[in-house]
Amino acid sequence: MRTVPSPKPVVVTSDSVAFCLQLSRVIESYNASALSPTVSRLREEGTDLCRQGLVRPGLIRLRRAIVSLKRTTP
Amino acid sequence: MSEPTAFAPASPQPGFLRLRSVSLRFALVYGTLFICSAVLFLSFIWWGTVGLLEHRVEQAITTDSRALFNIWSEGGPTGLTMIIDDRLEQDVDDNALYLLVNKDNKWVAGNLAEWPRQIISNDHWFTMPVQRSYAQDMAKVRAYALPDGYRLLIGRDISGRTLLRKIVTDTLLWACVMVTLLAIGGGWLIRRLFRHVIHSISRTTQAITHGDMSRRMPVQGSDDELDEIAITINEMLERISRLMDGVRQVSNAIAHDLRTPITRARTQLEDAALHAKNEDELRAAIEQAVGNLDNVTSICEALLRIAQIESGARRSAFVLFDLIPALQDVCELYEAVAEDHGLRFVQHLPDHLPFFGDRAMFQQAVANLLDNAVKFSPPHGIITLSAEVLSTARRSDGTRGKMLSLSVADEGIGMSEADMARASERFFRAEQARNTPGSGLGLSLVQAIVQLHDGQLQLASNAPGLITRIEIPLPDEETVPAVQHTTTNH
Numbered sequence: 244m245r246t247v248p249s250p251k252p253v254v255v256t257s258d259s260v261a262f263c264l265q266l267s268r269v270i271e272s273y274n275a276s277a278l279s280p281t282v283s284r285l286r287e288e289g290t291d292l293c294r295q296g297l298v299r300p301g302l303i304r305l306r307r308a309i310v311s312l313k314r315t316t317p
Numbered sequence: 318m319s320e321p322t323a324f325a326p327a328s329p330q331p332g333f334l335r336l337r338s339v340s341l342r343f344a345l346v347y348g349t350l351f352i353c354s355a356v357l358f359l360s361f362i363w364w365g366t367v368g369l370l371e372h373r374v375e376q377a378i379t380t381d382s383r384a385l386f387n388i389w390s391e392g393g394p395t396g397l398t399m400i401i402d403d404r405l406e407q408d409v410d411d412n413a414l415y416l417l418v419n420k421d422n423k424w425v426a427g428n429l430a431e432w433p434r435q436i437i438s439n440d441h442w443f444t445m446p447v448q449r450s451y452a453q454d455m456a457k458v459r460a461y462a463l464p465d466g467y468r469l470l471i472g473r474d475i476s477g478r479t480l481l482r483k484i485v486t487d488t489l490l491w492a493c494v495m496v497t498l499l500a501i502g503g504g505w506l507i508r509r510l511f512r513h514v515i516h517s518i519s520r521t522t523q524a525i526t527h528g529d530m531s532r533r534m535p536v537q538g539s540d541d542e543l544d545e546i547a548i549t550i551n552e553m554l555e556r557i558s559r560l561m562d563g564v565r566q567v568s569n570a571i572a573h574d575l576r577t578p579i580t581r582a583r584t585q586l587e588d589a590a591l592h593a594k595n596e597d598e599l600r601a602a603i604e605q606a607v608g609n610l611d612n613v614t615s616i617c618e619a620l621l622r623i624a625q626i627e628s629g630a631r632r633s634a635f636v637l638f639d640l641i642p643a644l645q646d647v648c649e650l651y652e653a654v655a656e657d658h659g660l661r662f663v664q665h666l667p668d669h670l671p672f673f674g675d676r677a678m679f680q681q682a683v684a685n686l687l688d689n690a691v692k693f694s695p696p697h698g699i700i701t702l703s704a705e706v707l708s709t710a711r712r713s714d715g716t717r718g719k720m721l722s723l724s725v726a727d728e729g730i731g732m733s734e735a736d737m738a739r740a741s742e743r744f745f746r747a748e749q750a751r752n753t754p755g756s757g758l759g760l761s762l763v764q765a766i767v768q769l770h771d772g773q774l775q776l777a778s779n780a781p782g783l784i785t786r787i788e789i790p791l792p793d794e795e796t797v798p799a800v801q802h803t804t805t806n807h
């Protein structure tokens with residue numbers, strides 16, 4: 244294992260509002276009427292948080308929504 | 318002028334730290350052992366937590382890479398891109414890092430903006446910083462080469478773990494400091510304890526070397542090892558002083574008892590030289606002197622014999638024999654002597670009595686007892702010799718087993734209690750015995766012989782007269798299969 248000191252760390256692109264909205268769209272792309280209340284609530288909360296600039300908590304909620312969607316819809 | 322300091326012998330340095338001191342060495346060994354085991358223990362904890370965490374991350378990445386390789390071989394870049402997107406969408410832990418680039422180093426999929434410049438080789442672990450929206454984190458990554466010049470970077474954000482690692486490491490470091498303090502404290506305590514013990518021993522022994530033989534080690538009564546040492550040392554001192562007393566008394570007695578016959582012989586010779594009127598008188602004086610000197614020789618011989626027996630060297634001559642014929646040989650001799658003195662001699666002996674020991678020496682012991690009985694009995698008394706086997710007697714070492722009990726009883730002048738206690742001392746003769754011939758070595762020899770056979774000599778009153786009893790442990794049946802009758806004639 245090597246530790247390389249680097250002057251310029253690489254940017255993690257998933258920490259962004261754009262990615263947030265992308266996830267939100269992914270959820271939307273599922274049949275909206277079939278969304279369970281929990282999933283829609285998570286999605287709403289997540290999107291709101293992202294818009295307010297709290298990207299990290301927002302992302303966590305959106306990801307949870309997607310995980311539970313995947314679990315219920317094959 | 319000489320320089321005394323240069324040649325002065327290395328005197329022990331006074332004061333607190335003396336490297337030659339055993340107690341300090343003890344403390345150092347204790348401390349070292351304590352620290353070593355603690356460090357070993359703490360490093361186990363470190364590997365069990367921090368090491369395990371790192372290993373887990375590496376394992377997760379490796380497993381992930383295998384899955385992604387499979388996807389690639391089925392669906393190529395497009396399939397891999399979809400899966401990577403999927404993974405990022407469902408990454409609830411928010412720590413996954415992926416990057417897929419093509420042969421022109423252009424971004425294809427993943428959540429890293431560009432290929433990190435420091436990662437030049439594939440299949441090695443790297444730890445590198447990544448810029449997140451909230452802070453700069455550390456990530457553990459590994460690059461993999463794919464066909465067509467594609468390259469895949471898989472990583473995990475390990476900041477959470479880094480924090481944990483720091484906490485654990487800090488805790489362990491503190492633990493190390495505490496352990497060191499404890500080791501020093503414990504070592505100091507051990508050193509004090511040790512010194513305390515050693516000092517009390519050395520104080521007593523020093524007092525003794527300076528001539529105070531009455532000093533004894535203090536016994537705490539706690540029944541521990543220290544008490545054991547103290548008791549052993551005290552017993553040793555007891556025995557040494559008893560031996561020293563014995564030696565002193567014997568040398569006094571030798572000086573006295575040898576002096577008397579020598580002085581007498583000298584006086585006789587001198588007297589004869591000055592006053593003898595004829596050859597016969599001279600001859601008679603010389604004969605008397607020779608008799609006195611023979612007496613001296615026999616005393617010396619007896620003393621040497623006792624010393625030789627007490628040294629235990631004759632134990633190698635022990636054999637198994639029947640005691641009865643051996644006793645009868647002695648009795649035959651003393652029957653005649655008793656008759657001469659107008660005494661009756663009675664014997665109570667069993668038919669056989671297997672015995673393990675030195676035949677000639679044992680006969681000598683019995684002869685000495687019979688000699689005393691005859692010597693200290695007025696006419697018409699009865700002398701009884703009896704021997705019997707006690708089957709389950711308690712021996713002196715606490716075990717139970719067969720014992721020989723042999724006693725000689727007479728009806729003579731007897732002894733007072735105080736004299737009995739001293740009877741086996743060398744040269745001891747009771748007040749009433751002063752006008753009988755003898756040197757006071759007979760019972761000492763008996764005592765030495767009996768002790769050589771692990772036995773005991775006891776004196777008791779026969780009212781009137783004295784009973785002398787010898788008790789000697791007999792060999793157990795198991796240890797001696799058959800009685801070998803010794804056929805030595807003498």
Ligand SMILES: Nc1ncnc2c1ncn2[C@@H]1O[C@H](COP(=O)(O)OP(=O)(O)OP(=O)(O)O)[C@@H](O)[C@H]1O
Nearest residue numbers: 689690693731746747750755756757758759760783
């Ligand atoms: N059977 C006995 N009756 C009375 N006193 C005895 C008897 N046996 C021993 N003693 C006393 O014990 C003393 C010590 O006995 P021990 O046999 O050692 O010496 P000893 O008979 O006087 O001299 P040695 O045996 O050397 O010729 C005797 O002097 C005597 O006072």
Ligand SMILES: [Mg+2]
Nearest residue numbers: 689755759760
């Ligand atoms: Mg005697």
